[in-house]
Amino acid sequence: xxxxxxxxxxxxxxxxxxxxxxxxxxxxxxxxxxxxxxxxxxxxxxxxxxxxxxxxxxxxxxxxxxxxxxxxxxxxxxxxxxxxxxxxxxxxxxxxxxxxxxxxxxxxxxxxxxxxxxxxxxxxxxxxxxxxxxxxxxxxxxxxxxxxxxxxxxxxxxxxxxxxxxxxxxxxxxxxxxxxxxxxxxxxxxxxxxxxxxxxxxxxxxxxxxxxxxxxxxxxxxxxxxxxxxxxxxxxxxxxxxxxxxxxxxxxxxxxxxxxxxxxxxxxxxxxxxxxxxxxxxxxxxxxxxxxxxxxxxxxxxx
Amino acid sequence: xxxxxxxxxxxxxxxxxxxxxxxxxxxxxxxxxxxxxxxxxxxxxxxxxxxxxxxxxxxxxxxxxxxxxxxxxxxxxxxxxxxxxxxxxxxxxxxxxxxxxxxxxxxxxxxxxxxxxxxxxxxxxxxxxxxxxxxxxxxxxxxxxxxxxxxxxxxxxxxxxxxxxxxxxxxxxxxxxxxxxxxxxxxxxxxxxxxxxxxxxxxxxxxxxxxxxxxxxxxxxxxxxxxxxxxxxxxxxxxxxxxxxxxxxxxxxxxxxxxxxxxxxxxxxxxxxxxxxxxxxxxxxxxxxxxxxxxxxxxxxxxxxxxxxxxxxxxxxxxxxxxxxxxxxxxxxxxxxxxxxxxxxxxxxxxxxxxxxxxxxxxxxxxxxxxxxxxxxxxxxxxxxxxxxxxxxxxxxxxxxxxxxxxxxxxxxxxxxxxxxxxxxxxxxxxxxxxxxxxxxxxxxxxxxxxxxxxxxxxxxxxxxxxxxxxxxxxxxxxxxxxxxxxxxxxxxxxxxxxxxxxxxx
Numbered sequence: 161x162x163x164x165x166x167x168x169x170x171x172x173x174x175x176x177x178x179x180x181x182x183x184x185x186x187x188x189x190x191x192x193x194x195x196x197x198x199x200x201x202x203x204x205x206x207x208x209x210x211x212x213x214x215x216x217x218x219x220x221x222x223x224x225x226x227x228x229x230x231x232x233x234x235x236x237x238x239x240x241x242x243x244x245x246x247x248x249x250x251x252x253x254x255x256x257x258x259x260x261x262x263x264x265x266x267x268x269x270x271x272x273x274x275x276x277x278x279x280x281x282x283x284x285x286x287x288x289x290x291x292x293x294x295x296x297x298x299x300x301x302x303x304x305x306x307x308x309x310x311x312x313x314x315x316x317x318x319x320x321x322x323x324x325x326x327x328x329x330x331x332x333x334x335x336x337x338x339x340x341x342x343x344x345x346x347x348x349x350x351x352x353x354x355x356x357x358x359x360x361x362x363x364x365x366x367x368x369x370x371x372x373x374x375x376x377x378x379x380x381x382x383x384x385x386x387x388x389x390x391x392x393x394x395x396x397x398x399x400x401x402x403x404x405x406x407x408x409x410x411x412x413x414x415x416x417x418x419x420x421x422x423x424x425x426x427x428x429x430x431x432x433x434x435x436x437x438x439x440x441x442x443x444x445x446x447x448x449x450x451x452x453x454x455x456x457x458x459x460x461x462x463x
Numbered sequence: 464x465x466x467x468x469x470x471x472x473x474x475x476x477x478x479x480x481x482x483x484x485x486x487x488x489x490x491x492x493x494x495x496x497x498x499x500x501x502x503x504x505x506x507x508x509x510x511x512x513x514x515x516x517x518x519x520x521x522x523x524x525x526x527x528x529x530x531x532x533x534x535x536x537x538x539x540x541x542x543x544x545x546x547x548x549x550x551x552x553x554x555x556x557x558x559x560x561x562x563x564x565x566x567x568x569x570x571x572x573x574x575x576x577x578x579x580x581x582x583x584x585x586x587x588x589x590x591x592x593x594x595x596x597x598x599x600x601x602x603x604x605x606x607x608x609x610x611x612x613x614x615x616x617x618x619x620x621x622x623x624x625x626x627x628x629x630x631x632x633x634x635x636x637x638x639x640x641x642x643x644x645x646x647x648x649x650x651x652x653x654x655x656x657x658x659x660x661x662x663x664x665x666x667x668x669x670x671x672x673x674x675x676x677x678x679x680x681x682x683x684x685x686x687x688x689x690x691x692x693x694x695x696x697x698x699x700x701x702x703x704x705x706x707x708x709x710x711x712x713x714x715x716x717x718x719x720x721x722x723x724x725x726x727x728x729x730x731x732x733x734x735x736x737x738x739x740x741x742x743x744x745x746x747x748x749x750x751x752x753x754x755x756x757x758x759x760x761x762x763x764x765x766x767x768x769x770x771x772x773x774x775x776x777x778x779x780x781x782x783x784x785x786x787x788x789x790x791x792x793x794x795x796x797x798x799x800x801x802x803x804x805x806x807x808x809x810x811x812x813x814x815x816x817x818x819x820x821x822x823x824x825x826x827x828x829x830x831x832x833x834x835x836x837x838x839x840x841x842x843x844x845x846x847x848x849x850x851x852x853x854x855x856x857x858x859x860x861x862x863x864x865x866x867x868x869x870x871x872x873x874x875x876x877x878x879x880x881x882x883x884x885x886x887x888x889x890x891x892x893x894x895x896x897x898x899x900x901x902x903x904x905x906x907x908x909x910x911x912x913x914x915x916x917x918x919x920x921x922x923x924x925x926x927x928x929x930x931x932x933x934x935x936x937x938x939x940x941x942x943x944x945x946x947x948x949x950x951x952x953x954x955x956x957x958x959x960x961x962x963x964x965x966x967x968x969x
Contacts, residue, residue, distance in 0.1 A: 187730055280615045280616070364615075432728070434798070435798065435800040436798065439951075440637060
């Protein structure tokens, strides 16, 4: 059991950048390229942590606190989420509310740090980020409420371990809607195509990347790692819903979870390869559609 | 009219004495009358001589393949502006003001074009003191006032690896009310370098006016020298020049279509086109050893010829290139998410395009049939026609479509020319230049019309030389394309025009 918890923590800390590596490798395969190695994101982080930092003289402590608070909030949120069939490290009644607001806190500090620079680009990015977040948050809440109702619990571990093949058989339609809505929210929250393109560096079109333009060195490394961790956390929620495989055997469950996460990364890579970015003005429409999907899922469960 | 406007043909020289010199009113009235009839201002420039300035205006007929040139003398430091009645003149007038120290009365937005002082040491048109250097990047910008308006400044230092230029957006949230583009950071004084030329280095400098249009500008320069020296390049050279020009077009259009795909986040086409562009560049390298066609052209012909084996190799490479490019580009049109991103973005109406005098693919995307290759044919295009590709909506999608159609037409043309490449020598030695002559050379570079206007002195050396890159006409088109669009669409619109900074800055 102790070993499992240790593995749980290590996986939580070490696996996130690998997901980015897998996504990039998938995209490279679609583009007919060899692509960067799977471990490139780790090399990038190592490089950034060795670098020095440059701070603009117009910035205040908020600018420096941004990456740290964001990463800390995401780390705590990561501890609240069960990985596959393994319960979360921290779990208590009502932790789903904390989970949702930790992301809110992270976002607040990222956008404040962006505004702190006074750059018009970062201001635009921050405005876009909070606008779209307003539309993603209802989706997340509907999903959590629906799961809470199904599992009759307010804690993430029972809520997320609850889905099983039997549940899918009973409430397949609602589960399908939930998974669809969650996937859209996952892509939007992590700034993936079709919402944002993590590869472009065109300051006028970016959302997340533009907010962190002025961060450099270790602070930027924290931001990149935090972004990978967020993808991992939301990915773990998604995997629990979409692939409710449970054997009861610790080892097999761990293998199944890791495989499912890698599969999710490939899926994101495929989505990014076969479609273009949405026009910025169309993004709210898709997000509202996701909210409606999750609302219908709730209706189906509550009725 | 004929006593004001002297009709000439593309790539023919005329004696300076044959150009009628009319008075100011006549000159201005003719510009308005002819543009009203659908003629286009191809070049409008001033050459200071002592206390006076001679103004030349080159007008291009829409139909019968002729050009008209006229001149007038401006003796003071003021001249009436026609920019309000004829918007395509506005940038030309500002350029003349900057170079010759003439104030244009009634110009709606009278400010310098670049950050240079008049070359002749005249008084500055804006009264900037002589003893202080002109500050690069310091100028007035158009401003929209209001509490909810915010201004976004981009550049001149760029996030990408492209050239420097400054862009000022007046935005209301995500919506752009106005975009002002300020260039001039790459000014090298190319036109000044040409005074007293041709020099041994002149051709190399011409190829570097806009590095991605080496053949286009190089050929225009060769035409200038050939027409002034009454030299006729051999048929083999004309055909090879045509192939080189189309290869340049293919490489750039391919690269840009890939970059457009990249900007909308559509990876497959972006990656494929990046590689295929390299294949087309390598074909240029196969002909002359330079991927950008440097060192292929020379006045009187080409430096290199092609033997039978090389022609076959090129034809094979073109066939492969066509197959690969077709599959990469078809992906774009068949992906709904890409099309929804391109359609309706950055639209320029046909009326504005006509008013601003757009050229090249940007004009053809607005359904204007403008192509030097068929309107004022030069070189091989007198014998072999290339059909004009047009589209009708003037948006990013239309500009992409036009580029793709032009790629196909260029591929057809290259294959055709390589199959029947004339034999014989590929260069003759040009004779000395005629004195006191004026010549005009227009070519269709991949961005559009390139115009070189040269006047020789009595000794047969260049007395005046005016270069007009297509970007000079088209930057205003980009600014208009952004009106009331989303600011996040700017990179995409910019890429669909892909204008030259150094070609503009000279």
